[in-house]
Every structure is written in C-alpha cells, then in structure tokens.
Amino acid sequence: MTGWDGIAWAGWSDHAEVLARLGAGADPEWCGAGRPLHHAAAYGSPQVVAELAARVADVDAREHGTTALWRAVLADRPDNARVLAAAGADPWRPQLGGWSPGRLALAGPVPDLFPRPAGGGAATGATTAEPVATELTPTERETVRSGRELVAALGEFPYEGTGLACVAGIDAAEAVRRLGGQPLDAEYLEEFLDDPYAYEMEEGLLIAGATTVPGGCVVTQPWGYTPSTPGAMARLTAGTFGYGLYANPKSGNQGSIVRDGTVEAWDLHPGGGPDSGDSADRVLDGYLYRRSAVAAACAFAGLRPADARAVTGPADRWFKLPDLDYWEG
Template structure:
C-alpha cells in the first residue's frame, strides 16, 4: 500500500505506538503487520522501541516472523538496546529468540548481559558469557556514567584526548594562557567578546586531558582534534542547544565519522566493540567520549569547570 493510504501506518505518530486501540484499528483497516512504517518499515521494530508491551504482544501475534530482521537486528534486539525491558519480555513470551546470533556477535541476550539487567534472560551456557574485555567495558560504563552525573550541557563542546597531557595538547595547538580574559563576562555574554570562539579550557585527567568550551563548538572542530591526535585518539563532541549532539573522532590526525547511535542507526557491519560502546553509553554522549579516549574521570568537574587552565587558540580556520 502507498504510504498515504488509509489502510497503512502513516497516521500513527511516534507517541501513539502505546495506543493499543489505535494499533488494532489500523490492523483491522488492513495495515500490514510486517512492513510499511515510514522510514523504518517494520511495525514490530518500532513498537519494540516506542510502544507498550500490549502493542508489542498484539503485533507479535500478527507478524509472519517475530524474529524478522531489519538491517541486521530483530525487534527483540531493538528492545534490549533501547532499555525497553517490558517490551523485551513480551517479545520473548511471543517466541522471540534472545540468543539468535546477529550483528558483531551481539545477540539480544549477550547485549543484555552488559547492561543494567544481566538477568533478563536465562543463559543457555557459558559460551554466551561476556569476554573479560567486554565485562571490563561494562563495569567501567556502570562506574563512569553515575560518576559524571546529570547536568545540563547544551551549548558545550569538548575534546577528550587519550595519553596526552594538558601541557602537550597546549603545545600541539600552539595555544597560550588566557590569563587576561574575564571568564565571568564570557559566561554571561560570550557573543560580545571578539575572540570568544578561541578561548577554551583544558584539564589534565587520568588517561589524558579534556578540552572544553561552554559556549561554542571549537574543541570539537576538525582543526582542533586533528592537531591533538597524532599517535593517539581524540573524541570530540558538540551539544547543539537547538537540539542533538554530534561529534567526530580523530585518530593519528585523521578524521573518522561519529554520531550518537540508536538501535536503528548502528551499521549492520559495525565492529563488536562499537556496538557495545553504543549500547553502554546510549543517551550519554559525554561519557561515550570519555570512554572512547579511555579517560577515567572521577567526577564531572573537568567537563563543567573550572578547568585547569584557560587557553587562547591562535587565529586560524578550525574547520579544515
């Protein structure tokens, strides 16, 4: 059916997948339980993320295959990744397989072992257990995320640099101390300061250093992260106050792409460690950057400030 057909799913909004009566009405009108939802196609996958257990159970009874895959993942995998425990249980009750092999060796069951509900599914045998490295990554995420805590970071940008001290990063950036800057005035009205975009904070942390800017995106630009990443890795991120966080990674001076992943956007051919990191740090982009650079922060002060020092970057094009 066409996307605008009255018998399809097009009228169901993202916030309406919990409405069992609406979903039943769509099904009764002829909506295909197997496909036809806007961009992401499969209703059961959308319900696994956005819906209620009741809607998930209803759709699971109607589909041809409760373990049908969309871009390499089942609806159960989606529910586990997005932390929808009740939806995951509803899918298993409908016959979904928690231990079905899929992306990077991460079945829904193995993925759950790394998260906050490791007892979600009975483990068939020890071969499904996490490796020592995977368990260590899960343990660090469980420590780091609460250590950083919750705080508003709209408008903030940062660069997490592995194995590089603040002094060395300052030298690589050819920066100077910004002792003459009225930082309070910058916080209050940075847009009135001509070189505000070139003023950044820098702090030594266990494992490397963090470069921050509370009012702009300079630390996350290619011109910064490429300069600090020779022989190491740097994770840069900008939290756009208009909505959304985006970033990039530089390894040995070369830019690699990165955007926060969802259960729908992780590439099917992603590496196992990339999938694990996306799951562990879902909705925690700052912790994701710190962990990517193996920075073991004890709290959020290097992010929220005050930094160890304020620097003035030289005037240059930081977008190349």
C-alpha cells in the same frame, strides 16, 4: 498507504488505537518508516507488542540488521522483550557484531532478562547449527563494569552546544602548548565566563578550557565547536589519538576519531547506540554509552574523569586560541 499515517510515538503504547488501525486494514508488517513491531518494541506497550507479534509472519524479521527483540533490549524495555520472547523471538540469534539480544542484555540493567539454555555457555542459534555464546567474556565484563562507572561518574548534565576534544596521554598544559594557547586576563575571563553568549560568537570560539583527567585531558568549549574541529584535533593528537565531539543543537551529537593528526572516522553519532557494520567491541561500547555521548567520547580515548567538571568547567586552564582556520586539518 499502510494505515499508520500520523501515528505518534506515544501511539505505539495505545492498544485501542493500534487495534483500531489494524481492524481498518493497517499493515502489521510495514508502516512506511520501518516495521511496526520494531517501533512498538522500542516505544510501545507490552499489549501492543503482543498484538503485533501475533500478526506478523516472522517475529524475528530484521530492520537495519536487527530484530524487534534487539530493539526492545536496546531501549531498556524488558517487559516488551519478555513478550517478544514468549511469542517466539530468539534471544540468542547473533546480530550486530555477532552480539545477540540475550548477550547484550547481560551488559544491561536486567542481566537475567532471558533464561540461558541448560548446559551453560552456549546455545544453538535459530538460524545456525553453530553454538553461539550466552555469556560475557572476562574482558567484556570489565568493559561493562568500567563503562557503568564512567557513566555514573559523569552523571546527567546539560552539554548541548559544547565542543570537546578527548585526547589520550597528554595533560592540560601540553594541550594548551599544542594549540598555541595564551593566558587570559583574569578580569576579562571572569566576565566572559559569567555570560559567554553576551560576546560575539567569533570571540567566544577562540576561548577554551583544558583539564587533566586520568588517562589524558579534555579540551572543552561549552559554548562552541572549536575543540572538535579538524584543525584543533590534528594539533592535539600528534603521536596519540582522540575523539572530537560537538553537541550540535540543530542536528545532534557529531563525533570524529583522529589519530596522529589524521581523521580516521567522522560524522559519527556518539550516544546513539550500536550501528550496523560495527565490530563486536564497538557494539558493546555503543550499547553501554547509548544516550551518553560525552562518556562515549571519553571512553574511546581511555579517559576516566571523576565528574563532569572537565566538560562544564571550571577548567584547569582557560586560554585563548590563535585566530586560525580550524576547519583545515
């Protein structure tokens, strides 16, 4: 028993509750599902963060490769980040993909979150004598600019239950041709789109839309997963590449990377933030598109839709797919 049993996410903002648990012997280092300071950094209040930071042996202790300060930056909790820095956490300590919390913050909504060392450009990390970067490169700055633009263009919209294929370098007509799509009767299509869930699931899974966007096209199925399946992605990515996304209502966003018909990566979680083992580029993308799975899928394929129409409809072309086993690549 760690003394944290039953605490809800909101509990990490309740200073009185946290103080009472600590007074009763709760472990400030471990709560059974990770480090309390990490949870507080992401979900809690500055008062709780300060309380826990004063009680742990190492304010920069890591969980899954990152510190509590990293978690605060990732969660857009600048007040918590400032408390941790004041408690001795190192903003410039490299973590995932060589990124430090300080550099990551430069790509976020509060770029001046941490003061940079005198002399500019580099600092000496707490765990290494080697200089570490304290600025974004020109390429990274452009990635941040375009990423913010893409997220803003798409906006916020419901996409749970939607299947997507974001494919580079082909337009909607070519996507339909590659999938062997056939035109739909106009009256039937109008009735179907008015209430797709009134139809049998097997019927709806064979109806999709394709829309040309800058950089390529998006194949969408707002009521199903077919565009993201291995079979559909293999056909769509011949000679090119793409990102498949299914916003599974039961288990969350599921992603895959397919290049020239071959699955390169699967069981990805777009919109969930950077992962351990990510390259430096992937860490930045993961940060920019956290909580924006559709933007992450589009960005990977180099697509720049002007709005959410390619995802939600009306599509450039609605069509019927051949009745095949799309789980076969």
